[in-house]
Amino acid sequence: MASPPTIPRRSLFIGGGWREPSLGRRLPVINPATEATIGDIPSATAEDVEIAVAAARDAFSRDGGRHWSRAPGAVRAKFLRAIAAKIKERKSDLALLETLDSGKPLDESDADMDDVVACFEYYADLAEALDGKQRSPISLPMENFKSYVLKEPIGVAGLITAWNYPLLMATWKVAPSLAAGCTAVLKPSELASLTCLELGAICIEVGLPPGVLNIITGLGPEAGAPLSSHPHVDKVAFTGSTETGKRIMTAAAQMVKPVSLELGGKSPLIVFDDVDIDKAVEWAIFGIFLNAGQVCSATSRLLLHEKIAKQFLDRLVAWAKNIKISDPLEKGCRLGSVISEGQYEKIKKFISTARSEGATILYGGARPQHLRRGFFIEPTIITDVSTSMQIWREEVFGPVLCVKEFRTESEAVELANDTHYGLGGAVISNDQERCERISKALHSGIVWINCSQPTLVQAPWGGNKRSGFGRELGEWGLENYLTVKQVTKYCSDEQWGWYQPPSKL
Numbered sequence: 001m002a003s004p005p006t007i008p009r010r011s012l013f014i015g016g017g018w019r020e021p022s023l024g025r026r027l028p029v030i031n032p033a034t035e036a037t038i039g040d041i042p043s044a045t046a047e048d049v050e051i052a053v054a055a056a057r058d059a060f061s062r063d064g065g066r067h068w069s070r071a072p073g074a075v076r077a078k079f080l081r082a083i084a085a086k087i088k089e090r091k092s093d094l095a096l097l098e099t100l101d102s103g104k105p106l107d108e109s110d111a112d113m114d115d116v117v118a119c120f121e122y123y124a125d126l127a128e129a130l131d132g133k134q135r136s137p138i139s140l141p142m143e144n145f146k147s148y149v150l151k152e153p154i155g156v157a158g159l160i161t162a163w164n165y166p167l168l169m170a171t172w173k174v175a176p177s178l179a180a181g182c183t184a185v186l187k188p189s190e191l192a193s194l195t196c197l198e199l200g201a202i203c204i205e206v207g208l209p210p211g212v213l214n215i216i217t218g219l220g221p222e223a224g225a226p227l228s229s230h231p232h233v234d235k236v237a238f239t240g241s242t243e244t245g246k247r248i249m250t251a252a253a254q255m256v257k258p259v260s261l262e263l264g265g266k267s268p269l270i271v272f273d274d275v276d277i278d279k280a281v282e283w284a285i286f287g288i289f290l291n292a293g294q295v296c297s298a299t300s301r302l303l304l305h306e307k308i309a310k311q312f313l314d315r316l317v318a319w320a321k322n323i324k325i326s327d328p329l330e331k332g333c334r335l336g337s338v339i340s341e342g343q344y345e346k347i348k349k350f351i352s353t354a355r356s357e358g359a360t361i362l363y364g365g366a367r368p369q370h371l372r373r374g375f376f377i378e379p380t381i382i383t384d385v386s387t388s389m390q391i392w393r394e395e396v397f398g399p400v401l402c403v404k405e406f407r408t409e410s411e412a413v414e415l416a417n418d419t420h421y422g423l424g425g426a427v428i429s430n431d432q433e434r435c436e437r438i439s440k441a442l443h444s445g446i447v448w449i450n451c452s453q454p455t456l457v458q459a460p461w462g463g464n465k466r467s468g469f470g471r472e473l474g475e476w477g478l479e480n481y482l483t484v485k486q487v488t489k490y491c492s493d494e495q496w497g498w499y500q501p502p503s504k505l
């Protein structure tokens, strides 16, 4: 057997170098597919947050910002492209680390690394384009004033992220914040931090100016909370649960600090009776079993037109049975383990509550019999669901799909919008006008037509209602880290003339 890959032992990445956590604490790294402890990560506390924020502050204003925050966009773009190139070079080892840390299939980690590279490259282009957008004039109905707009980096950004796409979720925040000219402190999830620490190593290799990006790993209350409430952090961007999002918003409110929140979801997928069943089934499967359903935009509520419901469910089960569930390193794996024991127990509880509330577990619901260790759960399909049940209302963040039938388009829309969340929504139908009507009717930040989950770096990403606010990716992702300044100039030779001039005497 091949020897197990080495897990790098890293410290906190602060001020351009490695630094031991002030209290000397470390946290175990658990591979959820084997339950083995495979390494450890530093556990930062408020003392370290203090040092990291000071490093970011210093990097923001060093030499009047000449080397970073006020440097030409092309300077920052060069570093973002260098980071992208290093990630490309290290793609297979980073993907392996991501899989060992999170349990996701290696093919998914590979695709995530491609997305990471694309995101750094995309924001490198936007950093360059930003200079050309400066001083855009405001049209005014008078001639004695001229106004224009400057877009300036907001300052030090605090970036707090989740474990479902460890390096990718960090990149969605790191790339645009750096492109904008901000400096940043990243706090990834304690459940999967390995690849984010490797990003620190990459920053050293490409010679990123010290303090521009700082990476501190550790627990939410110990490292995340002091970052979100820090008076010298000018903006907080967060991806994670709605509960933690509320805490972060409350902390930031004390400093009147802008936040963007990318929170949970319970997104619907509506399937009409005019579709190619197998094509639609594959999107339904992809929409909930990708990354074992640990996707904020997972289409976890399937709405089926009653005319095709039976046939659709038969095919859905057939496809679900055919999903390769295995060690995520095995070739062709399409369902790995979930992230942690805590998440595994939580998902099992959701399934047992659904059963006790009267729903039917049509398929799955248990540990796959051929896997004795690791936090694996079968792809699970739940029917006979009513809208008051927990499984309809709450985010599971696991491979669990609940299904309801509908008769009319308006009933489908009403069921789709019957949620406190508003991240994604999807519709599958051959009637394009109907798809467009539904796109307008869904209360969500993202709508997919005839598919589910494609995520494009150019397109805005984010939700409404309790899924949060603010948009990542695309040009919207850059705006998150910019502040708009108006500059207005009086350009008449005349005295202003509001006051009576005193006598000249």
Ligand SMILES: NC(=O)C1=CN([C@@H]2O[C@H](COP(=O)(O)OP(=O)(O)OC[C@H]3O[C@@H](n4cnc5c(N)ncnc54)[C@H](O)[C@@H]3O)[C@@H](O)[C@H]2O)C=CC1
Residues within 6 Å of the ligand: 160, 161, 162, 163, 164, 187, 188, 189, 190, 191, 218, 219, 220, 221, 223, 224, 225, 226, 228, 239, 240, 241, 242, 244, 245, 247, 248, 262, 263, 264, 265, 295, 296, 343, 346, 395, 396, 397
């Ligand atoms: N929608 C999404 O993208 C995600 C949703 N979730 C949901 O959240 C549930 C719990 O998962 P967790 O890992 O506990 O997510 P979480 O929302 O608590 O963690 C996300 C990040 O916030 C940090 N954090 C935790 N408490 C904090 C605090 N008081 N102040 C500042 N930062 C803090 C964590 O360390 C982590 O980096 C999951 O079961 C899932 O349902 C989890 C992760 C992502």
Ligand SMILES: N=C(N)NCCCC(=O)O
Residues within 6 Å of the ligand: 115, 164, 165, 168, 239, 262, 294, 295, 296, 297, 453, 454, 455
């Ligand atoms: N890369 C893909 N497919 N999806 C990203 C989902 C991001 C999220 O769960 O917040």
Ligand code: NA
Residues within 6 Å of the ligand: 029, 030, 031, 032, 100, 101, 102, 191, 192, 339
């Ligand atoms: Na882990």
